Amino acid sequence: MNERGSSVPTVTECSMPGAQEDGYMLVKSKDAETPSSRLKAAKVDSRPWVDQEVQDDTELEQREDEGDDWVDRSEEQDIPHVPYSAMRYPEETMVERSKEFYRLLNQRRTVRLISPEPVPREVIDNVILTAGTAPSGAHTEPWTFVVVSDPEMKHQIRQIVEEEEEVNYRQRMGDKWVKDLAKLRTNWIKDYLDVAPYLILIFKQTYGILPNNKKKTHYYNEISVSIASGILLAALQNVGLVTVTSTPLNCGPQLRLLLKRPANEKLLMLLPVGYPAPDATVPELERKPLEDIVVHI
Ligand SMILES: NC(=O)C1=CN([C@@H]2O[C@H](COP(=O)(O)OP(=O)(O)OC[C@H]3O[C@@H](n4cnc5c(N)ncnc54)[C@H](OP(=O)(O)O)[C@@H]3O)[C@@H](O)[C@H]2O)C=CC1
Numbered sequence: 001m002n003e004r005g006s007s008v009p010t011v012t013e014c015s016m017p018g019a020q021e022d023g024y025m026l027v028k029s030k031d032a033e034t035p036s037s038r039l040k041a042a043k044v045d046s047r048p049w050v051d052q053e054v055q056d057d058t059e060l061e062q063r064e065d066e067g068d069d070w071v072d073r074s075e076e077q078d079i080p081h082v083p084y085s086a087m088r089y090p091e092e093t094m095v096e097r098s099k100e101f102y103r104l105l106n107q108r109r110t111v112r113l114i115s116p117e118p119v120p121r122e123v124i125d126n127v128i129l130t131a132g133t134a135p136s137g138a139h140t141e142p143w144t145f146v147v148v149s150d151p152e153m154k155h156q157i158r159q160i161v162e163e164e165e166e167v168n169y170r171q172r173m174g175d176k177w178v179k180d181l182a183k184l185r186t187n188w189i190k191d192y193l194d195v196a197p198y199l200i201l202i203f204k205q206t207y208g209i210l211p212n213n214k215k216k217t218h219y220y221n222e223i224s225v226s227i228a229s230g231i232l233l234a235a236l237q238n239v240g241l242v243t244v245t246s247t248p249l250n251c252g253p254q255l256r257l258l259l260k261r262p263a264n265e266k267l268l269m270l271l272p273v274g275y276p277a278p279d280a281t282v283p284e285l286e287r288k289p290l291e292d293i294v295v296h297i
């Protein structure tokens, strides 16, 4: 393998215990070689180099089950291009606005003690609309925001999450993981899943399904939905609400089924949303200074 990553991880079809209706998962394996992996390797080798961590494998992986059920992009209609104009501020105003926005977002904290106080539904709709302004690969908008306010449904979500997180903390993840998280004083008990007025479950659509049932490639879907999620966090901060950017390990498939979401959707994160509880505390964390996060060239 050369340094620029031309060695391609092979892909094996295998049965996935306890998982989806699809019955397949892609497993990276160094040794196994199958016709599809050879095809994939050949395709990848003919492409320009991209960092393996960020390369868009979306289409390659999906074309494993290539068939007539994928839409041909060339069938899509051309659209008009229209003039664009942006707000233009004097430089001093730009500096002031950039500081002001930084001050706002620098106050954002993950708050794990959330008040049960109701939050207007319209505010939740607006922050989700804001998240939906995110850029997305080929403008595929590969996100679904499931908003849960029903107490019984919230409780069922809590039961799934607590059951899996208990396994994560007690055995699945091991000592290093538990030690790395210790400063946050988290555990598998997730009161906020019952208490927060809203739970927003953010799903990435790994591919799209058109009205004619053909599948559509959702390029860079995880990156696109992650950007939308970041914008959602900023929008929540803007209205004085708090959340926990939570990634409940191994809960995705169960939560998808509970919420009756289709098989093309995978849970990306679960955000309990509300006002902070009056007695909420947060760990006294520091953020890296500018010189540690920027390189000017
Ligand atoms: N594991 C990761 O790389 C990432 C995880 N997350 C989030 O972290 C949390 C834990 O993630 P993870 O450990 O992957 O656990 P999940 O609970 O999301 O998934 C467990 C396993 O099931 C697979 N799976 C989930 N949904 C589907 C679906 N609709 N169709 C087919 N396979 C599916 C996943 O595949 P697969 O590994 O292909 O996703 C994974 O192997 C979740 O909230 C998840 O959304 C967020 C970003 C990346």
Ligand SMILES: Cc1cc2nc3c(=O)[nH]c(=O)nc-3n(C[C@H](O)[C@H](O)[C@H](O)COP(=O)(O)O)c2cc1C
Pocket (backbone or CB within 6 Å): 108, 109, 110, 111, 112, 184, 186, 244, 245, 246, 247, 248, 282, 285
């Ligand atoms: C991708 C990602 C996954 C996270 N997963 C969890 C999680 O599962 N549970 C949790 O309590 N916090 C989770 N967090 C929140 C982090 O613990 C938190 O962002 C970090 O401690 C910094 O604190 P701050 O958000 O207050 O700046 C996650 C954050 C990110 C960005």
Ligand SMILES: N[C@@H](Cc1ccc(O)c(Cl)c1)C(=O)O
Pocket (backbone or CB within 6 Å): 165, 181, 184, 186, 187, 188, 246, 247, 248, 249
């Ligand atoms: N999901 C667990 C553990 C956890 C906690 C905090 C984190 O920042 C991360 Cl990445 C994981 C939990 O919610 O307790």
